[in-house]
Amino acid sequence: MAPVKHKKRAVVLDTSLFVNPEVRESFGRTPTEAIDCFLSLAEQIPTLDFYMPPSIFEELLNFIEPEKISGDMLVVLQQKPPKKYELTCPAFLLYELIEDVRERVNKGLRVAEKAVRGVTKTGEEEIIKDLRRKYREALREGIIDSKEDVDLILLARELDALLVTADQGIIKWAEKLGVKWLIPPKFMDYLLSSIKRAKLLS
Amino acid sequence: MAPVKHKKRAVVLDTSLFVNPEVRESFGRTPTEAIDCFLSLAEQIPTLDFYMPPSIFEELLNFIEPEKISGDMLVVLQQKPPKKYELTCPAFLLYELIEDVRERVNKGLRVAEKAVRGVTKTGEEEIIKDLRRKYREALREGIIDSKEDVDLILLARELDALLVTADQGIIKWAEKLGVKWLIPPKFMDYLLSSIKRAKLLS
Numbered sequence: 052m053a054p055v056k057h058k059k060r061a062v063v064l065d066t067s068l069f070v071n072p073e074v075r076e077s078f079g080r081t082p083t084e085a086i087d088c089f090l091s092l093a094e095q096i097p098t099l100d101f102y103m104p105p106s107i108f109e110e111l112l113n114f115i116e117p118e119k120i121s122g123d124m125l126v127v128l129q130q131k132p133p134k135k136y137e138l139t140c141p142a143f144l145l146y147e148l149i150e151d152v153r154e155r156v157n158k159g160l161r162v163a164e165k166a167v168r169g170v171t172k173t174g175e176e177e178i179i180k181d182l183r184r185k186y187r188e189a190l191r192e193g194i195i196d197s198k199e200d201v202d203l204i205l206l207a208r209e210l211d212a213l214l215v216t217a218d219q220g221i222i223k224w225a226e227k228l229g230v231k232w233l234i235p236p237k238f239m240d241y242l243l244s245s246i247k248r249a250k251l252l253s
Numbered sequence: 254m255a256p257v258k259h260k261k262r263a264v265v266l267d268t269s270l271f272v273n274p275e276v277r278e279s280f281g282r283t284p285t286e287a288i289d290c291f292l293s294l295a296e297q298i299p300t301l302d303f304y305m306p307p308s309i310f311e312e313l314l315n316f317i318e319p320e321k322i323s324g325d326m327l328v329v330l331q332q333k334p335p336k337k338y339e340l341t342c343p344a345f346l347l348y349e350l351i352e353d354v355r356e357r358v359n360k361g362l363r364v365a366e367k368a369v370r371g372v373t374k375t376g377e378e379e380i381i382k383d384l385r386r387k388y389r390e391a392l393r394e395g396i397i398d399s400k401e402d403v404d405l406i407l408l409a410r411e412l413d414a415l416l417v418t419a420d421q422g423i424i425k426w427a428e429k430l431g432v433k434w435l436i437p438p439k440f441m442d443y444l445l446s447s448i449k450r451a452k453l454l455s
Binding site for chain 1: 335337338339340341342343344345346347348350351352354355358361362364365366368369370372373377380381384385388389392393397398399400402403407
């Protein structure tokens with residue numbers, strides 16, 4: 052009997068996996084260590100293809116010591132941008148995005164008004180600091196707000212990949228678009244189980 | 254020789270055509286008059302189908318005296334929502350939208366900071382009024398920022414229609430999506446020329 056052919060599965064990685072201290076815990080003490088650990092595991096899983104959009108890789112470079120990272124990285128973690136001029140998205144997403152932005156913009160104005168009314172009571176510098184924090188919270192949290200976020204979502208959609216991310220805004224969109232996702236604390240288990248299965252298959 | 258069959262063309266109308274005083278000028282003194290004038294012209298053009306999304310029609314109802322509008326309106330100006338769960342849009346639009354929102358959000362914060370810093374010089378109420386105007390300008394102008402806007406764009410895309418609108422944000426998106434558009438001041442000429450051609454064909 053001929054062996055069953057297994058189609059390779061794709062996995063798309065966000066930086067949070069390596070950068071966020073609580074998240075990378077099981078992989079290493081520093082981002083550089085976490086990447087090394089990931090590479091040594093990933094190499095044992097011929098059944099998975101790992102990807103990262105170049106824009107996300109750029110972000111990652113700010114946190115690691117590139118000269119300490121093995122050249123295996125280039126082979127094991129493929130850098131691929133999504134085909135942004137070929138992919139499409141359902142039109143209802145535009146409605147959701149625009150409604151969401153609209154609500155946030157209104158919240159932002161209320162935050163600003165509150166700040167102005169507070170100036171006479173508290174000092175100006177104090178108020179400005181507070182304003183910045185609250186404004187960013189109101190307008191950015193839980194929303195897709197960067198090209199890098201769109202890169203992750205679209206690349207995962209294009210490759211029908213599992214998207215590993217801790218970002219709530221990205222997860223919300225993955226849900227809308229039917230993209231598989233996994234939170235980083237589960238990723239070590241996912242890799243170990245994949246290694247086990249890959250061995251059984253070989 | 255059999256007569257050449259002419260495929261009907263579709264036209265999607267925004268409210269600005271009837272509501273905006275400078276824009277409706279050639280159609281009538283009031284929105285209700287402008288609609289009457291439009292209907293009497295439209296009826297003479299069997300080669301054109303006129304549409305308006307229901308959400309836009311809702312907006313229009315705030316400006317007209319519904320009891321004075323002829324029942325012809327329901328037949329001549331078809332109310333049709335876009336097929337928002339079937340239509341798709343190119344993914345690169347998401348990038349443009351998100352980059353645009355991001356820039357505007359940053360502008361909004363700068364507007365808010367300036368307002369806070371101005372409080373000690375000017376009165377609080379004065380500053381709040383100014384903040385609201387500038388904030389809205391920074392975050393809303395020239396952007397698609399409502400479900401109604403998306404309805405117009407998508408309906409025109411679905412029907413391959415000519416979109417008649419004065420809204421710069423909508424026109425910008427029509428350009429991106431290859432949707433034909435016309436500014437309302439040209440619409441009277443468009444109708445008169447269509448009447449002439451319809452007569453030649455009959």
